[in-house]
Amino acid sequence: MMQPSFLQIASTFKAVFLDSYGVIKNYNGLIEGVPQAIESLREKGIAIRILTNDASRSQEQQAEGFYKLGLKSIQYHEIITSGMMAKQYLQHKILHGKIGYLGTENSAQYILQSGLEHIAVKDINLDDINDITAFVFLDDEGFDWNYDISKTVNLLRRKNIPVIVANSDKLYPVSKNDVAVATGGIAKLVENMLTKKFIHFGKPDSQMFMYAFDELNQFGTFNKNEILMVGDTLHTDVLGGNKFGVKTMLVLSGNTRADHADAQIDASGIIPDFICSSIGI
Template sequence: MLQEIEAVIIDLDGTMFKGKRLIPKADDAVAYLRSLGKRIAFVSNRGNISQRMCYEWLKKWRISVRKEEIILSSTVTAEFLYVHYPFCKVWTLGDDGLQEELQRYHVRLAKKPEEADFLVITLHERMTYDDLNLAFQAVQHGARIIATHADKTFPNENGNAIDVVGMIGAIEATTGRKVELILGKPSCFMAEAALRYLQVSPPKCLIIGDSIETDIRMGRMHGMKTALVLTGNTKKKHLDSLLEKELPDYIIDSIYDIVRFGEEIVQ
């Protein structure tokens, strides 16, 4: 499994973390991959935090990581706007991390909603009615809509919570305008950002993630090797109903199992 692999893309939620807890020995798995000299990228659909915030979180858990290894949907959205719309002004509906990431890429933030060329939507866990109304104003004055990702719900302490699709739904329904671009996994924008950073050809890249819909799908579509972990979204009972086109190359209980795989090859 690991012999031919030069670089590894690691998903965060459900693969490294379960809610706010580290998945047992996930840190050791990363250290093990480092010891083998594998290049690593941490890729997540979180659009409401910045690279810096994510870096500090990973450091808190003593995970071996460099800042530039972290590629979030906020990162890819900011880079996309910087490259393809260098003149645009942006209004955001989302937590502060998104704005921080846009500013890191020198994307201009509109001072008023009316000025905005784009409304960028991500998860906003402290959203108020006023925030929603300002975003609505932006679109009413012609802003086009982009979303960092399009997850409907995410698990929190009380079961499921509304994810970004809640914010998107409110704006689309009230303005009659549609999101024109969603950047998160499984999009080619995330895949290409990771492959570009890792400087690896897809067949020599392994993606490890918990989601058939995003991680495995993105890996398969771009010709990477894929490993599904069962510590997140996908449970054993779901495996029987998978279509052939959805199957990962490997199914492992947790990310730490890659150590076992590595050892088997050595012996």
Template sequence: MCAREYLTFDDTWAGYLRWAHRLPPAPPPVTPRQVSGIAEIIGDFDAVILDNFGVLSLGPPVIPQGAAAYECIRKAGVAVRVVSNDGSKGIAAMCESHRARGYLFEEAEIFAGISLLEDSLPPSGNGYWAAIGLDPSLIPAGAVDVRAWPGEEADIDGAAGLLLLDCDDFWRKDFAPVLESFKRHPRPVIVGNPDLTAPYSDAMSLEPGYLAHQLADETEIRPIFLGKPFAPVYELAMRDLAHIPPERVLCVGDTLHTDVLGGRARGMKTLLVETGFTRGKDPLALAEESGIWPDFIAPSI
């Protein structure tokens, strides 16, 4: 974690407000109901969509209330989907990480923006794409040639497009050559992780969404965002649960502009927890400022 660049809450929040025009429009306001946690309301729903960072974990550490909440959800017999914006690893690796924390999800219950990569990348033969945060195992067979940038085999000026997956040890200052290249020659940009930040136990990291919006500000490019709050990842996650009315689905998350906005834009109910991005802040004040209102607010899941 020491290699990552960190953001402040104020910097990240200002970004979410400044770039809201690239997100789905905010649904009509609702009056949030304060609850103790998911156990208080689970009986009103037939499916639950869970975020990971800030809800189940803070990176490696598990949210203390997570184990009891997991057991409560399983005992209620509701369908479970974990929808993450993590662009650093594949679904199998995500499943292993959850299991190591005591959450026994199946791979078929886990979805992420990168689940849409196969349908988003062009076929091979169209030149190579540069990728920031590349894990080669994420690239589907038959897709375009994808090369890690920075790297010896990827010249940013020669790339046919840019794939933003994970920042890890990549900092904002490292992005300057990419910005200059894409200003001179606009090309497609696909963002596997639309988050601006991820809440770790003691800091908030820089994530690809921040870089993508910065690039969009300085070019005429409209990035393709694959994860929350955009509709396709929800459609994929709920494909086998289409018989459940949206109002019987509860989306649990820690961020208004991703988890709450994405769920409410699909007609689902939302629970904002205060253990991640919003920790130490007044959630009602944030909802008022952003115009994005959750149906429920709880101290933790």
């Protein structure tokens, strides 16, 4: 059943975790009413953290992007990205060799700062891969879809190395009715072809929620039952929040359409605690 007001529900919590794309912004920019909703949360003393599976930009770049859209109150420490989690893993686990990647140079510069050399899959010579010690799916741009995905498959067939997926999203909306394939969708395709299991970061896995929870508690004392996770996707935002043990809200301003929501909830078994049209309404 549709709940009457995001703010009415959110006001009963001490902290709100917000997904970014589909909740705060979309293909048109900021979703209507979002700046006012964010300001209302701040006036009530409710802590805000943005949890995004966008691994292509740093916290500072994300905050700058919100500022340019007109949302000027978001601080970089309030943003937690799946790229941060992947970056930490690489820094601690991959200690030698080169890291191959599929994605843009910008995201590679941000995530692959482990002190090791990184190399785009288009520049890898498949006959000389001894020094490739890990591979990362970064984002869905910056490569030739007709050539580099197949090259990735052949690299990973030839060499058994850790494979990291920095963004688990399978798709994202590009208009009211249409979506595009995201990094997680490409990775899942390759994973299924190779019958291998990659290392996924971002929602619905718990690393990002745990990081956000620990970071939040540096500024006060927060229990899980005092936190609301708000997202537009059942299989990432809502499932991740449910698994972590916080209350969850599905908003219908992004990936999940109002006319499909009930059927998708029934089919998936992923049940949000609340459903609203948008945080801006």
